[in-house]
Amino acid sequence: MSRPASTAPHLTMDRLLAVMEPASEPGHAAARAHLEGCAHCQSELDRLHQRTARLRALPALKPERDRWPDVRRHVAARQLRRRLVWGSVGGVALAASVAVIVLLRPAPLEMEAVHDPQAEIEAAMLQSQLLERALAEYAPERRVTDGYTAGVVAELEDRISALDEELQIFEPTPSSAASNDLLRLWRERVGLMDALVDVHVTRASHVGL
Amino acid sequence: MTRALVVDSYTVADVDSVVAKARRGDPSALEALYRAFEVPVYNLARRICRTVEDAEDVLQETFLEVARSIRTYRGDGSLWGWIRAIASSKALMKLRRNKYRDTDELHEEVTAHRRDDHLLRMDLEAALDRLPDVSRAVVWLHDVEGYTHAEIADMMGKTTSFSKSQLARAHVRLRRWLGEEVKA
Secondary structure, three states: OOOOOOOOOOOHHHHHHHHHHOOOOHHHHHHHHHHHHHHHHHHHHHHHHHHHHHHHHHOOOOOOOOOOHHHHHHHHHHHHHHHHHHOOOHHHHHHHHHHHHHOOOOOOOOOOOOOHHHHHHHHHHHHHHHHHHHHHHHHHHHHOOOHHHHHHHHHHHHHHHHHHHHHHHHHOOHHHHHHHHHHHHHHHHHHHHHHHHHHHHHHHHHHOO | OOOOOOOOOOOOOOOOHHHHHOOOOOHHHHHHEEEEEEEHHHHHHHHHOOHHHHHHHHHHHHHHHHHHHHHHHHOOOOOOHHHHHHHHHHHHHHHOOOOOOOHHHHHHHHHHOOOOOOOOOOOOOHHHOOOOOHHHHHHHHHOOOOOOHHHHHHHHHOHHHHHHHHHHHHHHHHHHHOOOOOOO
């Protein structure tokens, strides 16, 4: 035989919250019955409703500065990247030949004597594209990620985006200094892309994907 | 399933056309989406994240994701619901990444000097801000955004019970800090 509501223990917060849920949960009916005869708990429930309503009525906070220009720059840089990957620089045969070069040279972009900066730049661009393709085929967006990996990936992607912005605004001149600057940027990009692929693949092996 | 607590009042003129253009990478369409949802996304991010800078980062990351993934939006749910899910995920990821204080124990240490202020009535903004980060996120996602415990648990990688207990403990604290305890 159940105790009258006036002598039964008051409802705990989690039971009050359960009463507010739209779906019926175990103990829902008993809690409702208690509320019928307990002014204290009814008052708690009313205050809970009011507090929730006040939370919803809090004013919307607005950003102090416009982030759209930053978003637009990043999107443009990404679109450029995509064009570079799928676009104009090389055909399949050329990419395949570079792949052979890459395979034969484990660290092809380690600084050696640069005999032909333009050729080195093109090789770096193609290597970057191959890494982009490898990453695209891996489809990391469809895989589970843990917080730490997500942080590392986000940082690498941010750095790649920043680098792409630099590449986008880079104005080549015939000077060798400009070629070396461009080569440095592309080498840096390859290094970051390589790290990004590595992080994704390492993460996947950890979680067994 | 998300309860319809938040009215999808953030409108974009001719939404189908804007989404179609955004899928093709049209910057003006992407900007239209940004302008339409900038405030609700930022508000959600700011309520979950501890700092203005983090909330702004979430705002930016959300719309980068929108631009990247708009092709996958099928239009079978509300556009705001889709964008909000991205924003929530980014904000929670920011919480995890920054290793904010997210345990009650640490939070109690941080706020120990304020333990005696239970007689002071705080306003709701201040009380919400004082909650541990994970609790605050659960309160906001459940009570304001209308996510279910199952959805919150899924987003946080926790159990439904975890979400429920965080919400209950948060409300106990809010009740005390707001001076709303019912006298027995």
